[in-house]
Amino acid sequence: MRNKGWKELELFYSVETSQYFLEKVYKNHDMDDPKRNSYKNGERFIFFLKHAEAFYKQAKLASIEIKPILLFYGMAQLLKACILTSDPSYPSHTSVLAHGVTTRKRKKQNYRFYEDEVKIQRNGLCMHVIQSLFQLKGLEDERFSMKQLLANIPEINNVLSFQRRENPMVKVSVQDGSIRLPQHTADAYNMSAKRFIEHVEYHLNWNFTGEDNGSFVFSSDQKEAHPCTSTSLLFELENETYFFPAARDRFLKLPEILVHYLIAYNLSMIARYETEWWYDLLLQCSSDDYVIIQQFLHITEIKFPYYIAKLLLGKKEYNKKGQLY
Incomplete structure (x- = not known):
């Protein structure tokens, strides 16, 4: 790599x-x-x-x-x-x-x-x-x-999990500018579906476009959909997989x-x-x-x-x- x-x-x-x-x-x-x-x-x-x-x-x-x-x-x-x-x-x-x-x-x-x-x-x-x-x-x-x-x-x-340090995150799908978050992500935030969608729209400036196949679908600035410029999504290089922090205090906007x-x-x-x-x-x-x-x-x-x-x-x-x- x-x-x-x-x-x-x-x-x-x-x-x-x-x-x-x-x-x-x-x-x-x-x-x-x-x-x-x-x-x-x-x-x-x-x-x-x-x-x-x-x-x-x-x-x-x-x-x-x-x-x-x-x-x-x-x-x-x-x-x-x-x-x-x-x-x-x-x-x-x-x-x-x-x-x-x-x-x-x-x-x-x-x-x-x-x-x-x-x-x-x-x-x-x-x-x-x-x-x-x-x-x-x-x-x-x-x-x-x-x-x-x-x-x-x-x-x-x-490493953090092995050392008993909690760092929850959920796998997400990113395609053509659309970001799909599993609906169970709302549970990790202790929020209703409606409240979670509002939270994401307000704090991340994403736009909710609907629900599909067990996912909340959002659109965002193109920069958010690419690992080198995203300030919200986390990217694992080896498997080319995106993750979303499953805790409110994990967003650094960096x-x-x-x-x-x-x-x-x-x-x-x-x-x-x-x-x-x-x-x-x-x-x-x-x-x-x-x-x-x-x-x-x-x-x-x-x-x-x-x-x-x-x-x-x-x-x-x-x-x-x-x-x-």
Whole structure:
């Protein structure tokens, strides 16, 4: 699966192709001077991708002690390549160069990674991605716990269930912009069918279109029906299956790309600055954090490049209605 993501990204490894791609994207977004900007950014776009690939190649060979650092920097380079598709002048000022995320500087006694949290800063790469690439608002100074973030990666669910951590979700069907939720999902929310439909329409901005074969059918923005841009549905890559959180507090309104970035940032900071705790965890396998971290690193190494490839290839099909695919 990893090869699939990078194989698709390697399609851009030509200045001629990258310039054509960027010019098309800039034109579709009605940006100023698309030809000049695509000429200016064609090489930079490739360099970001290639630099990311170098980090990922080293991460594949590296031991777990330094793998989070390499993967995080690889992620940052991939995101910078994506930003060039929505912000031709990136970086226009120094405030967008920082990571844009913070975590606790000193870990408390009896620290648990699963219970740690990160905070999104008002400036930096993270906020620029949120605003420029995904057009999301209201996330300035938001805090997210590792528990919240990990619950939004379906592949982690087996680990959480094995560790007796409740993370209910239901399998859903997504086809041609329609999302079908099993009617029993309402029971998980302790709601009547009518109340559940109203809840989904209000909080997720989906439109109820009817009932069919034991499912509630909704229509939504095209971005919600694709894993790299959805902020509500959860996507399992191996089986290409969509899930819907079966608990009200599981919705973070973040695309999974950002979920991976925030978790990887925290892990990279731990690997760099919390050496004593980090090596105690890795050598002693002293807590459940070890298995969670190990599984996350394996998943994100495959899944993050896949999402980036789909996001970029989707922009080739972008139309002026704002639909990515």
